Amino acid sequence: MPGREVWLGALRRFNEGEGSLPQAFALRRARLLTVMAWVAMLGSIPWASYFILMGRPLAALLPGSAVLAGALTLGLLRLHLHRVAVLLFSLGCLLAVLGMCLLLDLPSAGAPRSAHLYLLPLFVCVFYFLQYGEGWLRLLLTLLVLGAFVVLQSTELRFVEPLPMSELTRQRAIWLVALLTVVMLYLSVQTMLRDARQATELELDFARGIAAGEIEPFFQAQCDAEGRLMGAEVLMRWRHPLRGLVPPGEFIPMAEATGLIKPAGQRLLEQVCSLLLQWQQGGALAGLPMAINVSSVQLQSDAATERLIETVPRALREAGLIKFELTESAYAQDFDDLLAKMQAMRAQGIRLALDDFGTGFSSLSLLKRLPLHQLKVDQSFVRDLPDDPDACHIAATIVRLGRDLGLDVVAEGVETQAQLDCLRAMGCSAFQGFLFARPLSAESFANQAALWRRGLKPPAGGV
Known part of the structure; x- marks a missing residue:
């Protein structure tokens, strides 16, 4: 049904707002949420x-509303809409408990509220x-829950007369509530402790x-519509x-949260620059530009930014072969300070790209001030092409916006021919995704570059 697909598309885009999480x-969160949903239903x-x-x-x-919240939570988990499931479960259970306490579970002389x-x-x-989500949302929900408990x-707050019971x-119900509360507390605290130990x-x-x-660096090709x-x-x-090979979703969020992304990113940049200098000696990779992600953590000080610039050899900067990709989360910090750092990088010949566009950056007036060379369409919008009208409209707007600003536009996450055809019709001319290639080690990428240069699709491989 078209209506159902539209709703699912909207929920998936909302779910993408959570960002990357340690796998x-x-x-573990999905397992605990599943258990809690069953406890809420059975209780x-x-x-x-x-x-x-x-x-x-x-x-x-x-x-019954708690039963419904638990059932919907389980359904959303099956659809892998975990962020939506977390919010539904939290708000649904909070409202159900408040309703029970204020309308049904009223204190009496023989049995207190439970x-x-x-x-x-x-x-x-x-x-x-919500520990990896928006800080304001976690603060708001926890304050609501704790405030309601206090x-x-x-107080003996009540709005109606108690039901005859x-x-x-009531005393048996108190025992049941206490038992379920202890079980849920034990499960949640044990899960948190296990996560802390593993983290x-x-x-280390x-x-x-x-x-x-x-x-080590892996390389994912960016190609034109013909695969070159x-x-x-x-x-x-x-x-x-x-x-x-450890999945990046397992260690990248941890590295950014702990600051280890700075030495890791520095080591990666050094390796890439060394490889690029070798590749410039001749062959299919000579003159091929490379984009490397730079975390906002790596730009927190002027000294760190200067070190990034100095790591890139002058020959690569003058040839415009290195591009730093910044995600939209970087602009949530001091914008003027970041703008000055980006202008310094551009003045030294480093090209700049805005990654994951459309997932968090909201001010177009600030966007036009950024010294960018490239805009990347986030894969969350590409994934639902061409069936989702909203995704089509958003992707077309981003492509048009990038072209109007004189920027190169690259669409990420292109996996099907239908997605490619849809993006080509919008005017997009550069693509990245499994339809063209998976990420490859440096050796495999160098070996297959000659085929790409001739527009031939290399054999499937990579991770």
Whole structure:
């Protein structure tokens, strides 16, 4: 159904706003959220059934809403819409508990209010689930949950008269609520501790890997519509002596959060520059420009920026063969300071690209001030082409905007011929994605470059 596809497309774009997450954390979060959704459902079904048997179907709607929130959460997890599932579960459970406490679970002389105890594990879960998301969202939700708990614990707030219910039933309910609260707290705290231990081990291992020279560049081709090689993006890979190639989603977020991305990025840039100087001696890779991602962490000081510039040999800068790609998150910092650093890089011959455009940067008045050479269409918009009208409109707008500003435009994540044809019709002329090539090691990329230069598609490979 077209309506369903539009809604799913919108939810997927919202889900992309979470950004990259450590893969181990994402998997563990999904498992914990699944367990919590089942606990919420199984803990609410008896109450909904009890009120229905009492002849009070309206009262059954409140525990029923918790059942619905749990079921929808499980459905969103199956669709891999984890960010949406987290927000739905958090808000759905908060509203269900508030409704139960204010309309059904009213304190009496023989039994105090107990449903608000569920807010304690909910607070821990929200804090854990959103630790890599927007800070304001985590702060807002945790304050709401804790504030609600304090108010309900400290007052006998009520809006209606209590339902007729035996004291024995209420006392048994208190035991059930306490038991479920303890179980949920135990599961969430154990998950957080396991994540903390794993994060510490990964951080130490990655620092060792940088010193041991285990960081290496992989190259993903950027081609025209006919498949001819136009350039390449350099991607960081970690070749662990025991684990082999570690997925970038597992170590990149950690490296950025801990600052280890600075020495790792510096080592990667040095390797790329050394390879480029070798490739300029002749062959299919001579004169081919390379783009390398620069994290906002690497631009936090003037000294770090100057070191990045000095690492690129003058010959490569003068030939315009090195391009720094900055994501939109970099512009959330001091814009004027970043603008000065970008102008200094451009003055030294380093080309600049804006990566993941459309996922976070909102001011076009600031965009036109940036000394950019290239704009990249984020793969979250390319993925839904050509079936999603909204994605088509957004991608066409970005392509047109880039051309109007005199920038080269590269579409990321092109995987199908239909996506390529759609982007070509929009006026896009440079593409990157699995349709053309997967990321390749330096040796494999050099060996296959001659085929690309002639417009021949190399055999499938890479990671």
